[in-house]
Amino acid sequence: MDRQRKKGHDPVSEQRRPIRRALVSVYDKAGLEELARALAGAGVEIVSTGSTAARIEAAGAPVTRVEELTGFPECLDGRVKTLHPRVHAGLLADLRLPAHVAQLAELGIEPFDLLVSNLYPFRETVASGASVDECVEQIDIGGPAMVRAAAKNYASVAVVTTPLAYPAILEALGAGGFTLEQRQRLAARAFADIAEYDVAVAEWTAATLAPAEGGWPEFAGHALRRSTVLRYGENPHQPAALYGDPDAPAGLAQAEQLHGKEMSYNNYVDADAAWRSAHDFTEPCVAIIKHANPCGIAVGADVAEAHRKAHACDPVSAFGGVIATNVPVSVAMAEQLADIFTEVIVAPAYEAEALEVLTRKKNLRILRAPEWSPAPVEFRQVSGGVLVQAPDRIDAAGDDPSTWRLVSGEAADSATMADLVFAWRAVRSVKSNAILLAADRASVGVGMGQVNRVDSCRLAVSRAGERAAGSVAASDAFFPFADGPQILIDAGVRAIVQPGGSVRDEETVAAAKAAGVTMYLTGTRHFYH
């Protein structure tokens, strides 16, 4: 007996409940006719609302209209249909309790064994740009009430909230009903569905009907759906999973993995940084990321050239890197990758032959991500709360070089200006005291992750080596002292772009002037921590 129970074969623990009576009230009518016919064929009594009942009838299945059950007409344009004790007592009676069974009998109420319901398309209506009144009308009331009731009462009722689960109903009909475990899973799914629905309603009402301070509504919700359990988190002792956010534009979490080992937590972090980085450019761009920082980023006439240039920046660090591009991967680029150990590549598409070449690398994870679409807001957890901000974008006034202020040296010629513009965009992907040296629209030395800007300058210069001479530099934020820029100048950097705004700007500008180095101030900063 015990052994049987462990294996899950114990018929008592299965606790199947036969389906004799079903309540069906769905907005999405997909698969409804087939379902209704199957239920009727299995001898299930179907009770249903307005247009759902009409469709079931048209499909040739017998149906009891909900008004017949309640003795009350559907009214107020459908605002009240199923909100009635005869419906809710039938969904909420716990049939394990003799008192509930007796009370139902006294009241002449038949219990339901199955609820099939899906809700008015509130989110879709909002997305369509409908008026406030139209959106309000699409806030389903009776549906969530029934779903909650049936989900709470999973001991006695099975609840199905999506046509995708209709095949499971047909299976259950054949098996003599849903098992307790199945009803529990359906209940959990149902509660998640109505929670997601309510988050959408609460966010919309907070944004539309209540005053927002500084553009921030009083409520922000998240209804996350687990998409993958990961092997572990940042370190092997940290359990981890990936959740998708149905409210956010599709991104890396929805990327399709075409090949390779399972994605890890750190792979996702780096691939996300790479994906963001590559999309700061409209030309073919390749970003190679290690530990969320670029160890090479470049644009080129084509993706293969961009990759060659990005890789040349720091081939040592690019070992085991994560690569993203903003354009399809070509055969030429795939072939270049053949001898470079790479953890992940993420791209919007792959030429068929390029994919063939890449899949020869057994361990390379190949991702095809949905079209780039930045989230409208960013969240960052802090202890006890969450910081929310609009994402940093390359579209601030100071990102337009025509607004830059020349404060030292000669105005840049077009090639130098192209490199400065490249460096200014690329430095946005570098974390903490970001200094990026560039030549020919490719990074040649990157300084990052330092707690002072001088060390970042030293790091960028030492990584660039001989390539520092004649390169241009970008700094994500102002130089607080002249010591950092002096390191760049001494290494032969010939033009610098930085936000400016330090109380000691004059000293920095004087150092550039003394060396005849071109310096532009953008007035905009791009911290990225």
Ligand SMILES: NC(=O)c1ncn([C@@H]2O[C@H](COP(=O)(O)O)[C@@H](O)[C@H]2O)c1NC=O
């Ligand atoms: N008000 C009610 O009593 C009520 N009961 C069920 N509904 C919804 O009405 C829809 C189905 O209606 P019909 O069968 O008329 O197409 C379902 O999406 C269901 O969630 C209701 N509608 C909205 O709240």
